[in-house]
Amino acid sequence: MSNELSRRSLLRGLGLAAVAVPAAGLLGSCSTTSGAGTGSPGGAKDLLALGRQQGYLRVAIANEPPYTKVNTDGTVTGCEPDVFRAVCKKLGIKDIQGIVTPYESMIPGLQANRWDAITAGLFMKQSRCSQVDYSEPVIVSTESFAVPKGNPKNITKVQDVIDNSSLKIAVLPGGFEEGILQTAKVPGSQEVKVTDGRSGLEAVKSGRADAFFLPTLSLKALQKTDNSFDVTPPVGDAPKTGSGAAFRQSDSDFVATYNKQLAQFKQTPEFADILTKWGFDPAAVKGVTAAELCKNPG
Ligand code: 6CS
Numbered sequence: 001m002s003n004e005l006s007r008r009s010l011l012r013g014l015g016l017a018a019v020a021v022p023a024a025g026l027l028g029s030c031s032t033t034s035g036a037g038t039g040s041p042g043g044a045k046d047l048l049a050l051g052r053q054q055g056y057l058r059v060a061i062a063n064e065p066p067y068t069k070v071n072t073d074g075t076v077t078g079c080e081p082d083v084f085r086a087v088c089k090k091l092g093i094k095d096i097q098g099i100v101t102p103y104e105s106m107i108p109g110l111q112a113n114r115w116d117a118i119t120a121g122l123f124m125k126q127s128r129c130s131q132v133d134y135s136e137p138v139i140v141s142t143e144s145f146a147v148p149k150g151n152p153k154n155i156t157k158v159q160d161v162i163d164n165s166s167l168k169i170a171v172l173p174g175g176f177e178e179g180i181l182q183t184a185k186v187p188g189s190q191e192v193k194v195t196d197g198r199s200g201l202e203a204v205k206s207g208r209a210d211a212f213f214l215p216t217l218s219l220k221a222l223q224k225t226d227n228s229f230d231v232t233p234p235v236g237d238a239p240k241t242g243s244g245a246a247f248r249q250s251d252s253d254f255v256a257t258y259n260k261q262l263a264q265f266k267q268t269p270e271f272a273d274i275l276t277k278w279g280f281d282p283a284a285v286k287g288v289t290a291a292e293l294c295k296n297p298g
Pocket of ligand 1: 064067103120121122123124172174175176177178214215218
């Protein structure tokens with residue numbers, strides 16, 4: 001399996017999604033199914049029927065624990081995929097198959113029918129909500145900076161980056177954090193684009209960046225295997241982040257069906273168990289709506 005994983009990480013490094021594994025798990029980026037949603041007239045019937053008939057739906061993920069994670073056997077887990085899989089099962093769709101892809105490719109890939117949903121913790125904001133149909137939120141979370149030990153440049157909020165044009169901040173291209181800086185009119189010259197968590201931390205360690213901007217829980221997950229950096233408390237002047245599954249707008253009937261099932265699932269101990277397992281507070285999302293989170297600027 002390690003060969004498979006090294007091949008998979010090589011493909012990913014080339015910007016290709018991992019190669020498919022037969023069991024429910026990762027699917028190749030060139031996977032083709034008669035995916036619904038491409039303007040199909042049937043809406044829910046098509047995506048629901050497709051999922052039931054083929055036994056899975058394809059989901060875009062980033063492999064960024066705790067939001068999404070690919071196990072060494074290729075199976076897909078993490079907070080959002082686990083919730084999505086549980087709700088799909090209640091709809092008669094047996095499982096999900098994950099495709100690892102960068103955040104900036106998730107919506108274009110969805111529109112191109114390379115996957116049926118995005119379950120990556122793709123945080124809601126105006127520009128995204130205008131392109132996809134989000135389910136109601138599953139999680140709310142916060143943003144932080146990874147900084148050198150002791151935070152020598154005292155970077156604790158977005159305003160610090162605005163006020164000091166010499167600061168370089170590592171961000172994922174097309175990510176929510178990059179959007180925060182752009183909305184704040186931070187010049188692109190202050191961005192250091194990185195591909196994933198590891199390379200973001202490397203940018204800070206090497207001094208190419210003064211901080212790495214990423215969700216608090218993602219940075220804390222990285223800290224479990226590398227404690228050479230500090231994670232700031234949640235950034236007070238970042239928008240409230242939250243996400244749910246994202247679908248094509250042509251699958252809005254399916255989204256309505258999914259939301260009904262999700263609303264019931266959110267009342268169950270199973271939902272609370274999944275969130276708690278991944279470090280999220282199940283109570284934090286109570287009463288939070290997609291409409292509210294879709295007001296986020298950017
Ligand atoms: O929504 C986003 O773009 C962000 N979401 C997560 C879970 N990690 C980083 C990414 O930029």
